[in-house]
Amino acid sequence: MKKREIVVVGAGIAGLTSAAILSKLGFSVTIIESHYQSGGCAGTFKRQKYIFDVGATQVAGLEVEGIHRKIFDFLEIPVPDASILDPACVVDLNDGSRAIHIWYEEESWIKERDLQFPGSQKFWQLCAFIHKSNWKFANNNPVMPIRNLWDFSQLVKALTPINFLSGLLIKSSMFDLLKLCGCHKDKRLIKFLNLQLKLYSQEDIYNTAALYGSTVLHMGQHPRGLFHLQHSMQALSNALEDSLKQTEAEIVFGQKVQSIKFDNLKKYWKVSASSNKKTNEYLTKEIVYTLPPQSLLQHLDENSETIKQYKSQIKSLPKPNGALVLYSAIERKKINQFTANHYQFSHQELGSLFISISNNGDGRAPLGQVTLIASIFTQTNDWIDLDKSSYLKKKEEFLLKISKAIEIQFAISSDDWLHRELATPLGFQRWTNRPNGIVGGLGQNPKIFGLFGIASRTPMQGLWLCGDSIYPGEGTAGVSQSALMVSRQIASANGLNNFTI
Numbered sequence: 001m002k003k004r005e006i007v008v009v010g011a012g013i014a015g016l017t018s019a020a021i022l023s024k025l026g027f028s029v030t031i032i033e034s035h036y037q038s039g040g041c042a043g044t045f046k047r048q049k050y051i052f053d054v055g056a057t058q059v060a061g062l063e064v065e066g067i068h069r070k071i072f073d074f075l076e077i078p079v080p081d082a083s084i085l086d087p088a089c090v091v092d093l094n095d096g097s098r099a100i101h102i103w104y105e106e107e108s109w110i111k112e113r114d115l116q117f118p119g120s121q122k123f124w125q126l127c128a129f130i131h132k133s134n135w136k137f138a139n140n141n142p143v144m145p146i147r148n149l150w151d152f153s154q155l156v157k158a159l160t161p162i163n164f165l166s167g168l169l170i171k172s173s174m175f176d177l178l179k180l181c182g183c184h185k186d187k188r189l190i191k192f193l194n195l196q197l198k199l200y201s202q203e204d205i206y207n208t209a210a211l212y213g214s215t216v217l218h219m220g221q222h223p224r225g226l227f228h229l230q231h232s233m234q235a236l237s238n239a240l241e242d243s244l245k246q247t248e249a250e251i252v253f254g255q256k257v258q259s260i261k262f263d264n265l266k267k268y269w270k271v272s273a274s275s276n277k278k279t280n281e282y283l284t285k286e287i288v289y290t291l292p293p294q295s296l297l298q299h300l301d302e303n304s305e306t307i308k309q310y311k312s313q314i315k316s317l318p319k320p321n322g323a324l325v326l327y328s329a330i331e332r333k334k335i336n337q338f339t340a341n342h343y344q345f346s347h348q349e350l351g352s353l354f355i356s357i358s359n360n361g362d363g364r365a366p367l368g369q370v371t372l373i374a375s376i377f378t379q380t381n382d383w384i385d386l387d388k389s390s391y392l393k394k395k396e397e398f399l400l401k402i403s404k405a406i407e408i409q410f411a412i413s414s415d416d417w418l419h420r421e422l423a424t425p426l427g428f429q430r431w432t433n434r435p436n437g438i439v440g441g442l443g444q445n446p447k448i449f450g451l452f453g454i455a456s457r458t459p460m461q462g463l464w465l466c467g468d469s470i471y472p473g474e475g476t477a478g479v480s481q482s483a484l485m486v487s488r489q490i491a492s493a494n495g496l497n498n499f500t501i
């Protein structure tokens with residue numbers, strides 16, 4: 001049995017980041033990871049000559065003042081090599097008009113918007129105002145939702161006068177903003193927003209919180225921006241692992257946490273984790289739990305009234321999405337007319353397809369070839385309950401459907417594929433151990449966004465949550481922000497009151 005000050009469950013970006021910060025602050029930290037490698041949804045896998053990014057393919061927060069960069073600077077480790085995405089994405093509504101190019105330079109993006117969506121200036125200006133306000137707020141490291149006086153003091157400290165104005169929109173949706181600006185009948189703009197918002201908030205304009213949606217619509221522009229990592233997404237996790245080595249934190253791979261239980265006698269949490277060979281137990285004062293909160297239903301091994309109530313709160317959360325992801329490879333010359341790394345297009349049957357193409361020679365495919373990853377959302381129940389033969393049949397059907405959609409969109413032939421395979425929610429469940437293969441955290445609708453979401457500080461002392469279901473939400477940048485928040489809470493609970501970066 002091992003005694004550690006802090007046990008972090010999961011070595012995805014949330015777990016690695018919180019562990020690296022806490023370890024740098026001097027806590028003794030052990031991370032328990034069920035997989036043989038780190039990264040989780042932002043990891044990679046190797047297949048033949050190719051390296052595929054499992055989930056995340058683009059990164060926000062690497063710019064000056066970006067959350068990844070601030071944390072890397074604090075950890076004193078170099079930021080991985082990355083190039084800015086310009087355009088961040090090319091969105092084809094497949095309505096016969098020119099595809100929308102989301103340019104990095106603000107002026108070019110404003111010109112594009114004005115051309116593509118005449119009469120929408122007010123809407124974009126309002127979004128820009130909200131985004132500016134959000135950015136100031138987020139940079140001041142608020143704690144949300146608040147659960148005690150310290151959290152409240154951090155929230156108050158983070159507020160600036162501009163936040164009181166944008167705060168009036170706390171319960172508004174993106175559709176409310178469109179209405180306010182007289183753009184709510186612009187079908188083309190709505191189609192575009194629905195495609196983009198679904199990617200980042202898992203919701204449409206009617207159900208995306210205005211305060212969240214306004215910011216994600218500005219992620220691709222200077223001075224923020226989205227980045228393409230050289231080599232692979234694993235570079236992010238590798239860098240964090242380097243920091244953990246420097247501070248002598250321990251990562252235990254191949255150990256799946258089975259239960260966490262508070263030992264009332266010893267006043268310690270007991271974390272039980274097993275590999276094929278044996279079960280290990282870890283005693284700890286604090287647990288940073290980075291799995292989706294839904295996993296706690298299985299892992300929280302106790303039946304006190306508090307835990308029962310907490311579990312029923314988790315059970316009532318809206319159902320998150322799953323993903324179907326096609327991992328493929330193709331010769332670069334077959335798609336030479338396409339120069340952006342990311343495309344999104346609307347498809348009558350499949351909805352939104354998001355495409356990520358690697359750079360020639362960036363380490364993901366042999367020279368002259370590129371990896372092409374396409375993802376769509378799906379309901380996990382459509383896959384999880386199938387018998388084996390129906391599952392395999394459906395999987396093959398969707399592999400062909402998604403391939404066909406890409407062949408038509410990019411004018412390529414079905415003979416051009418050098419590699420193709422499809423991941424379903426079952427695959428994500430196996431790879432990440434997320435229940436039923438749910439991905440991307442909770443939808444960011446006004447009812448559960450920010451102040452109204454799940455708190456990192458749980459009702460059980462010493463059990464902390466972070467990851468993509470916790471404020472501010474999904475994405476490697478989002479979970480890093482939540483990792484910083486939880487680290488600050490733990491630091492403060494242990495007498496390190498003024499820690500910030």
Ligand SMILES: Cc1cc2nc3c(=O)[nH]c(=O)nc-3n(C[C@H](O)[C@H](O)[C@H](O)COP(=O)(O)OP(=O)(O)OC[C@H]3O[C@@H](n4cnc5c(N)ncnc54)[C@H](O)[C@@H]3O)c2cc1C
Pocket residue numbers: 009010011012013014015032033034035038039040041042054055056057058059060255256257258290291323325375431432433434439440441466467468469473474475476477479
């Ligand atoms: C298809 C797809 C595309 C995406 N695209 C982007 C993108 O382009 N950009 C972006 O920023 N984000 C993207 N995201 C979202 C982003 O990948 C996630 O929000 C983020 O990586 C989540 O990190 P996390 O650490 O919270 O969770 P995870 O990555 O899920 O990490 C949790 C870790 O815990 C481990 N674990 C699980 N159960 C146990 C257990 N019982 N015991 C021990 N360990 C356990 C898992 O193996 C995993 O390593 C995408 C996600 C998907 C699925």
